[in-house]
Amino acid sequence: MQRNVLPYQQQKLVAQVAVVVLALFAFLRPVAETQEQAGTLTISYEQAVFYSLQQHPRLAAYEFRRQAAAARTIQAGVGPRPELGVEIEDVAGTGNFNGTQNAQVTVGVGWVLQCDVIDKRVQASRIQASLIETEQQIAALDVAADTARYFLQALAQQERLSLAQHAKREARHGLEDIRRQVQAGKLPEAEASRARAELERRSLAAEDVEHEYIISKYQLAAQWGDRHPRFSALKGSLAVPVATIDIAWLQEQVSNNPQLTLFLNRDRIAEADIALAKAEAGIQWRIDAGIRRLEEVDDYSLVAGITIPLGRSNRNIARVNALMAEQKRYQVEQSAQSIALETQVYVxxxxxxxxxHVSEAFAHRIIPSLQRALADTRNAYQLGKYSYYELAAAERDLIDARLSFLQAQYSTRLYWIEIEKLTGLSLAQPLPVSPPGYEK
Known part of the structure; x- marks a missing residue:
């Protein structure tokens, strides 16, 4: 499946933002053997993130915003137009000045010197344009994190469906075994009725999970604009443990969060606006130069003049003070945001x-114990010491434990998504500049 290739600048941004969250699912790379053998159309986490960063409607508008900002920067470098002036003196008067014999015609050009003001205006416009890139990084990080959540949700539903279908098969096998024993007169019909009810419950549970799985795949595909998912399964597994983390180190990485960069950019914008306001309040000289025609002596002369505005050079003091107050506000808000982010990372x-910890407890202690209990219960059931009720209860306990284990793994990775987003970590290799397409 071919995808449109983005301009280089957008490709670079896509890669930079994508690596922030790629490490989250480094453990999702293994592909189930059954999926590969069956030729199931699958999608990986890396592909899902790349597609969403490349085609999400929310990110498309930033390219046009950058174009508009570039145009405004060019416009900021345009100074005031020179002015052409024509002045006629000593005409249409009385006496010696009657008619045009003593006329003096002056043709001149005047312009205002604004070199410093123009430089400051261009600088302020360029810094303002840099704010758009930071805002795009924040938006792209949000999109990538949303895609990660949808992918994780679909993956969890995929594994829940696998557990539900396994439980359904076990219930069907149990019912078939009980029917044989009922026909042989070893068990009463009530045992078969219980087994049928258990099979119905597990069939409904599998059907519920299957509906949720379908919904989650639609939500994931919508991240890159597909109305229908063109994949049937997801690559990866939740079973791989999460690496050890250092909370203090993670809190230090909060400085990489684009939200803090946004405050820094706003601080720089305020600084540039202050410099521009001071330059505009300064003395801006006007220079006039031209040629004068003297009819009386049939001759020409050069004329020139300089106009200097009067008044104090601090006429923009109120505007400068307002901008300085805004700058201090950004600094205070940045400090508060940094503390809030560090707290969120800690939580x-x-x-x-x-x-x-919960996941490890289920994996190493609870599930193995319930597996042994189920095996003992099944042996006792076959010997006629336990009824089907005890066997079904033991099977349900194991299924519930596996679902709780899956939920703990799912929660662990959800929290890691938030940590990745809060810290802006880049822990993986960049993606290729063009998407590889879905794989079989």
Whole structure:
């Protein structure tokens, strides 16, 4: 499947933002053997992020905003027009000045010297344009994080569906076994009725998860503008453990967050506006030069003049003070935002550690214990010591534990998405400049 290739500047931005979250799913790269053998159309996390960064409607407008900013910067470098003036003196009067014999005609050009003002105006416009790139980075990071959540949600539903279908098969096998025993007179019909009810419950549970799985795939595909998902499965697994994290180090990485860069850019914009306001309040000389025609002596002469505005050079003091107040506000808000981000990182990291602890408890202690309990219960059931009710209860306990384990893994990775977004970490290699397309 071919995709439109972005301009180089956008490709560079896509790669820069994508690597911020790629490490989140480095563990999602393995592909299930059954999917590859069956030729199932799959999509990876890297592809999903790249497609969304390349084609999400929210990001498309930034290219036009950059074009508009570039045009405004060019316009800022345009100075005032020179003025052509024509002046006629000593005509249509009385006496010696009757008629045009003593006329004096002056043709001149005047212009205002604004070199410093123009430079400051261009500089302010360029810094203002840089704000757009930072805003685009924030928007792209939001899109990438949303895509990560949708991918993670679809992946979790895919694994839940696998568990539900496995439980459904186990229930069907159990029903078939009980029917044989009922026909042989070893079990009462009530056991078969319970088994049929259990199969119906697990069939409904599988159907519910399948509906959620379909919805999550549609939500994921919508991130890059597809009305219908052109993939049937997702590459990856939630079973790979999350690496150890250092909370203090993560809090230090908050400085990479584009939201803080946004405050820095606004601070620079205020600084440039202050410089421009001071330059505009300064003395701007006007120079006039021209040629004068003297009819009385049939001769020409050069004329020149300089106009210097009067008054104080601090006429923009109120505007400068307002801009300085805005600049200090940005600095205070940046400090407050930094503290808030560090706090969020700490909270997300603590939540991640707890979810990982829960996940490890299910993986290493709870699920193995329930597996042994199920095996013992199944043996006792086959010996006639337990009823189907005890066997079904043991199977449900194991299924619930596996679902809880999956939920803990899912939560762990959700928290890691937030940490990646808050810290702006770049922990993986950049993506290629053009999307590879879906793979079989």
């Amino acid at each position: 997300m990291a603590q939540q991640l550690l707890h979810s990982r």
